[in-house]
Amino acid sequence: MQLVGYEPSGRGSALLVSNGGSIERRVIEPGDRLTYALGSRRCAGVIDDGTHLACERSAAPYCDFHTSTWVCARCTGTCLKDEMDCYEEHAVYLAAFAPETFKVGVTRRRRLETRLREQGADRAAHVHTVSNGRIARQIEAEIARRLVDRVRTDAKVASLASRVDEDAWLDVLTSFDVIDRFDLEYGFDVETRPVRETIATGIVVGLKGRLLVLENGGTTYAVDMRDLVGYELETGETDRNLQSSLGSFG
Template identity: 45%
Template sequence: MYLSHVEPQADGLDSLNEVEFISLAPGTELAYTLGQRHCAGVITDEGHYSCRNTSAPHCREHNSTWVCAKCTGTCLKDEMDCYEPHVIYLAVFAPDIHKVGVTKQWRLTQRLVEQGADYGIHLQTVSNGRIAREREAEIATTASITDRIRAVTKHTSLYQDVDESAVATQLADVKAESAIELDIGSQAGINAYIESLPEVDLSVSELMTEAVVDNRDEIKENPDPPAIYRLGYDLKLSDRPVSETIATGTVRGIKGRLIILDYAGSTYTVDMRDLVGHTINSGTTTRNLQASLDAWK
């Protein structure tokens, strides 16, 4: 999580501010009170440029859309620049929610972590982003798989287990209805295909506590192979946490952009996007919060 130390400017102009990185590794203690919300400005390599506009989380000037996210195979840029291997993958969220996605081959596991997926299945590698987007759009349409999932849907899956039989059924639809060339035919073939893929277990908590090293070149030389990637979050949840917008408590873990916090005997889920643009002060929140069932045990 990034905190900007904004210094008030007498002339009212936007200022360049220092940015502090706050770890969200399990066990981290957060003790901040949220204030007013306004435009978050923009973060660059130089630092954070603040903005006084009251539109939150971003005003019109600082609100941008990554055009590649809208691509379905027809490039929306002035010049196509995605000439490197891309993968089409199936992201699985408990219990039976599936999403088709595209990313650069070397970013596959990182992308799954960013989305908070429970599983990720590498379906196919293609030579560039345009082909990948075409295949993604075809799968989403013909096999009826979404290409985006809302945070509220991910929240409901936090304490559930993946239905693995649903994954096999979904792969059968992908094979039957799309251009993905999987060497599988019958349902038995689907199961055999899944069993043939190596399994890679990733501990998200360990990834967060390790020192951040820029090893992009090494990853590009040895990209993620076709596999089933199982992401472990170790959240130890037995019930659905309470949704809140706070920055107080002990971090139990994160899942995608959701922070799971323990505070005052209750467990809360915070969408990090809802924190963007808030001014903050040191000290735990004094706001009355809805308690979870755990608070009464």
């Protein structure tokens, strides 16, 4: 039984598990207990029309044959495809990650809030609506001279126990004509920064973007679900020695 994918918050919050080629979608909800130990890890293969095609290569989460790059993510307004196909209304947005990481991004207008939740943003502002992706990427590239267009996982883990610096956020927004604002909630709070780990054992505290937050032995852990992809899941709790937070000894 191999974990071959995941759905972040905004898309349902689930683990995708393959067993003999069929895909099972295991929904993750607060209060659930996960009792999986992580076995060997290899390439997660590919999911094609609901069927998993396995790969035995050792590279993880994907080998060179199954690594795909979404060219639109690297586009700056000069199309990298043979023919431009993003003729749909796009939104340019700013996203805030506590306490004061601010990024610019682009998505199809109809997916705006979903995209924000997939990333785990705390606040956001819709600042431009344009007719296609090329124009949106050009605007994004210009704004990216001042703001980041990528947020690392460690920064997102740090945001779990922080609050957005509202003054800094409002200062960023003064340079834009804001169309709409988003104050995003994920249904849980943690008092201290979780320990970053790669485990699938514990009580589900919540999910924020692709960060799965688990409580195990008095410590709260943040698991990047991408780091789980490719592992064989074995029934039974992990027997690894895990790093504990100082609060677990109180």
